Amino acid sequence: GENVEQHPSTLSVQEGDSAVIKCTYSDSASNYFPWYKQELGKGPQLIIDIRSNVGEKKDQRIAVTLNKTAKHFSLHITETQPEDSAVYFCAASNYGQNFVFGPGTRLSVLP
């Protein structure tokens, strides 16, 4: 079955700097890759996603890139703000909508 790895497990950046989180997946059939942000005591919130027919997608300060050949995808957050501090999860799925999640990255943005 699918296996998703995620690095780093923790990340601290200064406010205004960029943050990059990387994920790899094992199943070449996976074709949908969402990213979720989870704040303490809350459920995961979808922040951006990418499908396998696209190499890059941007939404304001957030971007995701996908390399299907290498089976890895990355989340890029620019101009980080304290409210970006949370745990971020990548996930992979193929048809059927059952996501396999990575173990998460705890991002801390220091003022």
Next chain:
Amino acid sequence: DAGVTQSPTHLIKTRGQQVTLRCSPKSGHDTVSWYQQALGQGPQFIFQYYEEEERQRGNFPDRFSGHQFPNYSSELNVNALLLGDSALYLCASSLGTQGGTEAFFGQGTRLTVV
């Protein structure tokens, strides 16, 4: 437009008991998936319901069962609770069972088994 709602938010049960968790999907969504999230880990897929039937199941024992109602809401039942069942239980709703569509999560139910 209400998002995904789950109840209760917190629950404490004794080992061996049974528990029922509830989920109402986002308006317009017809598919509900349940996930278990242990502390410090990513969510793990339990099962998915569509058209009132279990469509997919993850690696969870038969103690975990579910139901979907005609209004698309869903229940997760866990029998013979173990201490290891303590976790955040998340419900996600989406439209259809084809891949590549957005899934939205509720705030979760924190289950503590003592």
